[in-house]
Amino acid sequence: MIQIDPAILSRVTKPARYTGQEWNSIVKAPESVEASFVLAFPDVYEVGLSNLGFKILYHILNSRSGVAVERAYAPWVDMEAEMRRAAVPLCTVESFRPLAEFDAIGFTLQYEMSYTNILNMLDLAGIPVLAAERGDEHPLIMAGGPCAFNAEPLADFVDFFILGEAEEAIVDVAEAVAAWKKAGKPRGKTGILEKVAAIGGVYVPAFYDVAYHGDGTVKAVAPNHAAARPTVTKRIVKDLDEAPFPTEPVVPYLDIVHDRIMLELFRGCTRGCRFCQAGVIYRPVRERRPETLLKLAQELVDSTGYSEMSLTSLSSADYSCLHDTVRQLIDRFKDQGVSVSLPSLRIDSFSIQLAQEVQQVRKSGLTFAPEAGTQRLRDVINKGVTERDLEEAVGAAFKAGWSTVKLYFMIGLPTETDEDVAGIAKLAYKVLDLYKSVTGRRGAKVTVSVSSFVPKPHTSFQWYGQNSIEELERKQRLLKSLLRDRSISFSWHDAPVSFLEAVFARGDRKVGKALLAAWRRGARFDGWSEHFRYDFWLEAFAETGIDPHFYAGRERAATELLPWDHLSAGVDKTFLAREYQRALAGDSTADCRRDQCSACGVCQGLGVNVVDWGAGA
Amino acid sequence: MARFRLEITKGEEIRYISHLDYARAIERALRRAKLPVAYSEGFNPHMKMAFASALSVGVTSDAEYLDVDMAEDLAEEALASRLKPQLPAGIVLNRSRIIVGRPAALMAVVNLATYRITLPYGAETSADGAAAAVRRFNEVASVSYVKESPKGRREIDVKQYLAEPVELRQAPDGLELAAAIRITPTGSIKPVEVLSVLTGDFGLPGRADGARINRTGLFVSDGERRLTPLEVE
Ligand code: SF4
Numbered sequence: 001m002i003q004i005d006p007a008i009l010s011r012v013t014k015p016a017r018y019t020g021q022e023w024n025s026i027v028k029a030p031e032s033v034e035a036s037f038v039l040a041f042p043d044v045y046e047v048g049l050s051n052l053g054f055k056i057l058y059h060i061l062n063s064r065s066g067v068a069v070e071r072a073y074a075p076w077v078d079m080e081a082e083m084r085r086a087a088v089p090l091c092t093v094e095s096f097r098p099l100a101e102f103d104a105i106g107f108t109l110q111y112e113m114s115y116t117n118i119l120n121m122l123d124l125a126g127i128p129v130l131a132a133e134r135g136d137e138h139p140l141i142m143a144g145g146p147c148a149f150n151a152e153p154l155a156d157f158v159d160f161f162i163l164g165e166a167e168e169a170i171v172d173v174a175e176a177v178a179a180w181k182k183a184g185k186p187r188g189k190t191g192i193l194e195k196v197a198a199i200g201g202v203y204v205p206a207f208y209d210v211a212y213h214g215d216g217t218v219k220a221v222a223p224n225h226a227a228a229r230p231t232v233t234k235r236i237v238k239d240l241d242e243a244p245f246p247t248e249p250v251v252p253y254l255d256i257v258h259d260r261i262m263l264e265l266f267r268g269c270t271r272g273c274r275f276c277q278a279g280v281i282y283r284p285v286r287e288r289r290p291e292t293l294l295k296l297a298q299e300l301v302d303s304t305g306y307s308e309m310s311l312t313s314l315s316s317a318d319y320s321c322l323h324d325t326v327r328q329l330i331d332r333f334k335d336q337g338v339s340v341s342l343p344s345l346r347i348d349s350f351s352i353q354l355a356q357e358v359q360q361v362r363k364s365g366l367t368f369a370p371e372a373g374t375q376r377l378r379d380v381i382n383k384g385v386t387e388r389d390l391e392e393a394v395g396a397a398f399k400a401g402w403s404t405v406k407l408y409f410m411i412g413l414p415t416e417t418d419e420d421v422a423g424i425a426k427l428a429y430k431v432l433d434l435y436k437s438v439t440g441r442r443g444a445k446v447t448v449s450v451s452s453f454v455p456k457p458h459t460s461f462q463w464y465g466q467n468s469i470e471e472l473e474r475k476q477r478l479l480k481s482l483l484r485d486r487s488i489s490f491s492w493h494d495a496p497v498s499f500l501e502a503v504f505a506r507g508d509r510k511v512g513k514a515l516l517a518a519w520r521r522g523a524r525f526d527g528w529s530e531h532f533r534y535d536f537w538l539e540a541f542a543e544t545g546i547d548p549h550f551y552a553g554r555e556r557a558a559t560e561l562l563p564w565d566h567l568s569a570g571v572d573k574t575f576l577a578r579e580y581q582r583a584l585a586g587d588s589t590a591d592c593r594r595d596q597c598s599a600c601g602v603c604q605g606l607g608v609n610v611v612d613w614g615a616g617a
Numbered sequence: 618m619a620r621f622r623l624e625i626t627k628g629e630e631i632r633y634i635s636h637l638d639y640a641r642a643i644e645r646a647l648r649r650a651k652l653p654v655a656y657s658e659g660f661n662p663h664m665k666m667a668f669a670s671a672l673s674v675g676v677t678s679d680a681e682y683l684d685v686d687m688a689e690d691l692a693e694e695a696l697a698s699r700l701k702p703q704l705p706a707g708i709v710l711n712r713s714r715i716i717v718g719r720p721a722a723l724m725a726v727v728n729l730a731t732y733r734i735t736l737p738y739g740a741e742t743s744a745d746g747a748a749a750a751v752r753r754f755n756e757v758a759s760v761s762y763v764k765e766s767p768k769g770r771r772e773i774d775v776k777q778y779l780a781e782p783v784e785l786r787q788a789p790d791g792l793e794l795a796a797a798i799r800i801t802p803t804g805s806i807k808p809v810e811v812l813s814v815l816t817g818d819f820g821l822p823g824r825a826d827g828a829r830i831n832r833t834g835l836f837v838s839d840g841e842r843r844l845t846p847l848e849v850e
């Protein structure tokens with residue numbers, strides 16, 4: 001057990017990030033379990049503890065008597081400096097044991113710009129960052145989460161990945177590790193990797209060789225080991241209603257990012273936005289029953305004491321029984337001081353009506369995501385929203401008393417012209433004018449938040465060459481020049497960050513070298529603008545001879561073998577290619593949730609069904 | 618309708634949480650306990666509860682006090698039996714009682730806080746040096762200290778806040794200082810500030826940032842008698 005010097009804790013910001021003891025956290029005696037794991041989140045405590053996936057896995061693993069799972073987070077830079085100075089290893093916030101003492105450490109990959117934090121956390125734990133330098137005396141390093149669908153940039157560092165929903169796979173892994181330990185670790189690390197490679201959804205990169213063409217593109221990814229399958233396909237929970245849900249989540253002392261009950265209504269989203277990776281990798285839609293949700297909600301309120309409950313899902317407003325469920329939740333919990341909130345709104349007046357009921361009198365700002373400024377471009381990305389929808393929704397919101405609206409857009413989308421960029425500004429002004437015509441006065445506040453499009457693997461735009469940094473910045477300047485009204489505030493993302501995100505989102509194994517070099521130079525917390533050091537990255541690419549533009553800005557040929565083609569989300573590449581063609585032609589594709597199947601392949605391929613209680617169930 | 622006054626602790630487990638975090642933890646415990654706590658009116662209702670005094674990050678306490686209003690009548694024993702199982706590690710309910718009438722707010726009556734400051738033994742420890750430093754500090758009539766806060770710099774006299782001389786003793790785990798600090802309508806001084814004056818200006822051996830500070834009591838004092846908020850009428 002590591003005891004951090006009080007002098008250190010008194011110097012760092014938010015020391016409670018490191019001292020644990022939260023309500024509902026679970027501490028088991030190490031000698032009482034067969035296998036012990038760490039769920040390691042490569043960002044600060046307040047971000048990490050907000051993650052629903054980790055709450056689920058914490059609950060599943062700890063509910064097994066033979067297994068202990070604890071948590072670790074990336075120490076903030078001030079704490080890292082203290083730890084390095086005093087040689088304090090990274091430890092968990094339950095038993096405060098060093099990470100190196102555990103059997104396996106699982107990282108979640110939510111965002112490419114957290115990759116350097118993974119290396120940094122391993123290093124702070126005294127564990128070699130390169131998988132090849134770790135033996136059976138070291139913990140196994142595993143990773144999951146959305147970015148695992150292109151595991152290649154991390155292939156040098158991570159022993160194995162779990163693709164897709166890990167509810168069941170993590171139990172298989174835990175049992176395999178416990179059995180391997182019990183048997184005296186036969187054949188060492190290779191022995192356990194062979195065992196886990198046999199588990200559905202598990203990808204062991206060391207069991208595959210990658211060959212390249214002369215031009216640097218991938219020629220072949222082939223198993224080099226009998227335990228490895230040519231393609232690893234994601235795991236999926238067929239019946240979400242039966243799936244375990246964490247009804248006793250850890251309740252922090254610190255004010256974390258999502259400091260409230262998170263009730264997951266359903267998984268998956270098939271609206272089919274062509275830029276969206278989550279919309280592909282979580283297919284198909286599977287809802288929980290309203291009765292199940294009410295029961296879970298009650299248990300969560302009882303066990304946490306939270307005063308707020310957020311109904312989370314990729315597009316919560318699409319839940320088939322939303323209205324009824326929301327009403328019942330509000331009714332049941334209002335006397336206990338618990339409010340209900342919806343994180344995302346659909347752009348329609350139904351959503352406004354609902355937001356009105358949910359928010360009661362409080363009129364915080366409303367957020368909408370038209371994503372693109374013109375109808376033409378919204379058709380390209382299959383964002384099924386018209387200008388009328390937006391006008392109606394915003395108009396209804398203004399009538400209902402809201403005056404602050406936040407609009408999310410992207411620039412750099414395929415086929416985008418300056419007219420589309422200018423369309424963003426037009427839409428913002430339209431919203432301002434709408435307020436005047438609805439209320440008869442000025443005073444609306446519109447926030448325009450513009451991110452730069454990053455093409456993601458397993459999406460219809462996975463072939464698309466990203467706009468260059470210069471082009472993105474030119475479009476940002478163009479927008480800035482058009483948004484001159486003081487009632488409109490404009491925010492945008494750093495283009496160099498989006499560029500790097502694109503490199504690692506669609507990188508192959510070679511980019512891992514640049515990642516290592518950048519981390520060695522000091523890159524970490526790259527997703528935090530105050531710590532982002534583009535110069536470290538440029539030096540790292542130069543040193544390793546890796547051309548980042550090859551990964552970010554190059555339009556890939558339809559025939560090209562993509563670095564992640566052996567990792568499957570169950571959705572056919574032919575479907576994605578078809579969707580890309582439809583996008584370029586401006587054709588839309590309907591949501592298969594209540595409309596017809598668009599033959600993406602996931603239901604047939606994985607033997608699952610769309611579960612939607614509103615669709616005649 | 619009843620107002621409960623609670624005496625609770627802030628233990629070692631949660632030493633590093635802020636006062637706001639501490640208050641939130643208690644609100645959540647009250648909600649888990651399903652106690653009929655009264656809420657304020659308005660857009661953003663909050664529990665009607667009030668603390669005697671805020672406690673800094675890094676400071677533990679043997680006795681914190683808060684008043685909680687209940688929307689319904691509740692037996693004195695019911696509060697304890699329902700709340701205790703819901704309190705997180707580091708928070709213990711010592712005692713509680715129903716307050717009758719409408720007494721002044723806790724914050725307005727509590728005027729004295731006592732602290733125990735432990736400086737762990739180390740290479741720099743010198744019992745004689747410490748005794749001399751504390752003696753000099755106790756003997757001088759006034760000590761100026763510049764308080765830095767977001768609101769600006771302000772020079773104050775440390776001694777005006779000390780109700781009695783600082784005491785020193787050798788405990789098993791370190792040198793222990795006992796201080797009684799006045800809480801006045803115009804302000805107070807933090808124990809860590811008293812300590813930094815002692816180590817900085819008076820040569821007390823040891824480092825202020827390595828000390829463990831514990832609030833041993835909060836009182837309503839008339840200069841002679843000290844009553845806890847549970848004892849005042
Ligand atoms: S197979 Fe059809 S129904 Fe199933 S998710 Fe894909 S498009 Fe939707």
